[in-house]
Amino acid sequence: MALHEEAKHKELLLAHMSAAFPLQEKEIKELFLLFTERKVKRRGFILHQGDICKHFTFVVSGCFKMYAIDQAGKEHNLEFAAENEWVSDLSSFYSEKPGSVYIEAIEPAVILQITRPDLIYLYANYPKFNSTFRIIIERKYIELQNRVLQNISATAEERYVNFITQYPALASRLPNTQIASYLGITSEFLSKVRKDLAHKR
Amino acid sequence: MALHEEAKHKELLLAHMSAAFPLQEKEIKELFLLFTERKVKRRGFILHQGDICKHFTFVVSGCFKMYAIDQAGKEHNLEFAAENEWVSDLSSFYSEKPGSVYIEAIEPAVILQITRPDLIYLYANYPKFNSTFRIIIERKYIELQNRVLQNISATAEERYVNFITQYPALASRLPNTQIASYLGITSEFLSKVRKDLAHKR
DNA sequence: CGCGACGTTGATTTGCCTCAACGATTGTGG
DNA sequence: CCACAATCGTTGAGGCAAATCAACGTCGCG
Numbered sequence: 001m002a003l004h005e006e007a008k009h010k011e012l013l014l015a016h017m018s019a020a021f022p023l024q025e026k027e028i029k030e031l032f033l034l035f036t037e038r039k040v041k042r043r044g045f046i047l048h049q050g051d052i053c054k055h056f057t058f059v060v061s062g063c064f065k066m067y068a069i070d071q072a073g074k075e076h077n078l079e080f081a082a083e084n085e086w087v088s089d090l091s092s093f094y095s096e097k098p099g100s101v102y103i104e105a106i107e108p109a110v111i112l113q114i115t116r117p118d119l120i121y122l123y124a125n126y127p128k129f130n131s132t133f134r135i136i137i138e139r140k141y142i143e144l145q146n147r148v149l150q151n152i153s154a155t156a157e158e159r160y161v162n163f164i165t166q167y168p169a170l171a172s173r174l175p176n177t178q179i180a181s182y183l184g185i186t187s188e189f190l191s192k193v194r195k196d197l198a199h200k201r
Numbered sequence: 202m203a204l205h206e207e208a209k210h211k212e213l214l215l216a217h218m219s220a221a222f223p224l225q226e227k228e229i230k231e232l233f234l235l236f237t238e239r240k241v242k243r244r245g246f247i248l249h250q251g252d253i254c255k256h257f258t259f260v261v262s263g264c265f266k267m268y269a270i271d272q273a274g275k276e277h278n279l280e281f282a283a284e285n286e287w288v289s290d291l292s293s294f295y296s297e298k299p300g301s302v303y304i305e306a307i308e309p310a311v312i313l314q315i316t317r318p319d320l321i322y323l324y325a326n327y328p329k330f331n332s333t334f335r336i337i338i339e340r341k342y343i344e345l346q347n348r349v350l351q352n353i354s355a356t357a358e359e360r361y362v363n364f365i366t367q368y369p370a371l372a373s374r375l376p377n378t379q380i381a382s383y384l385g386i387t388s389e390f391l392s393k394v395r396k397d398l399a400h401k402r
Numbered sequence: 403c404g405c406g407a408c409g410t411t412g413a414t415t416t417g418c419c420t421c422a423a424c425g426a427t428t429g430t431g432g
Numbered sequence: 433c434c435a436c437a438a439t440c441g442t443t444g445a446g447g448c449a450a451a452t453c454a455a456c457g458t459c460g461c462g
Contacts, residue, residue, distance in 0.1 A: 090339060183353070185419090188420085376409090
């Protein structure tokens with residue numbers, strides 16, 4: 001991979017990170033130094049169940065799913081992460097204990113990763129990163145809370161319509177099986193829901 | 202209310218806030234200055250649907266529920282918050298737009314609140330508070346993620362057992378109707394679930 | 403004391419799952 | 433690049449989990 005490509009990818013990260021709180025030259029330099037680029041093939045894993053999550057990951061291109069597998073062997077999608085999004089098993093990352101989820105590429109992907117010690121170094125030496133990551137988490141928290149509300153109050157059809165409305169880009173590139181798993185329904189039932197919706201117009 | 206009582210309450214806040222990152226004298230002084238104590242009666246609201254959420258709230262004693270009401274008029278509990286927990290409609294608090302949830306006291310409560318401008322002042326002048334609140338949100342995020350996983354993968358019975366196991370103190374002081382609303386099931390069905398569980402032993 | 407919230411039960415209905423089967427895509431290894 | 437395999441989307445029959453509606457006794461609070 002050409003070096004200038006990696007530079008371009010880090011520019012994407014920079015644009016994302018400086019949106020809320022613009023970074024200074026020194027901070028940018030550290031940022032570029034501490035994030036490492038990595039390519040991941042389709043079906044490649046960046047985290048297995050039982051692993052300790054060692055990286056905080058920014059997705060440059062491609063798409064990931066984070067999921068758990070239940071006793072019956074079924075996958076349950078907790079989260080998708082495409083370009084310009086963050087993905088990691090926060091629970092394992094901060095506790096440094098083995099986690100219970102998988103993170104797998106749905107499409108070939110390019111990512112930028114930082115390790116826990118390096119992130120802590122950033123937090124300690126450049127307080128601004130505390131604000132930046134605080135806001136990143138806050139946004140994700142608000143998203144999750146809306147999802148919980150949907151889960152406890154809406155029907156499968158309502159959740160599906162909400163999903164394709166809220167994430168049209170994701171909806172068009174993901175197989176319906178993955179969306180069904182995210183919504184907490186079977187793919188067969190999603191198929192029926194889609195049929196009913198098509199019939200309504 | 203005696204002043205020394207308010208002081209005791211703020212000590213509770215301080216203990217909570219300095220657990221991860223110990224605070225210095227100057228920071229503690231500001232903390233005590235910017236948080237305001239308030240008493241709330243049972244059934245009292247600290248936030249109505251349509252209001253802009255102006256405060257970040259720390260619960261000293263008592264218990265709150267945060268919920269939304271759907272088109273059919275039914276309540277759906279998003280969150281409980283008892284002693285030593287935080288509650289606020291983050292979405293509205295940060296966007297400064299009207300929110301869609303209620304926050305209501307289930308028990309008579311004492312709270313400590315900080316306004317958005319004062320919190321931003323803290324963030325700007327004492328970077329440590331960014332770390333502190335980042336961690337508070339991270340913990341809540343991890344909790345929420347586990348809840349989503351439960352919602353999309355577990356039965357009502359499993360979710361109930363998990364709830365009383367994970368939050369025994371809450372489970373014993375909340376009416377079952379409120380727990381049912383939190384779990385996303387009807388109170389009638391929760392009653393049946395409890396009967397089945399009792400029968401199992 | 404009386405009223406409203408609470409917990410429970412039963413009958414019925416509905417939303418969603420399970421299992422099985424099928425063509426249509428898609429991706430991949432040879 | 434093709435051929436085969438795997439995944440995907442869909443349909444249908446049957447079953448189960450959970451909602452709905454109605455009714456009732458209890459309890460705590462005002």
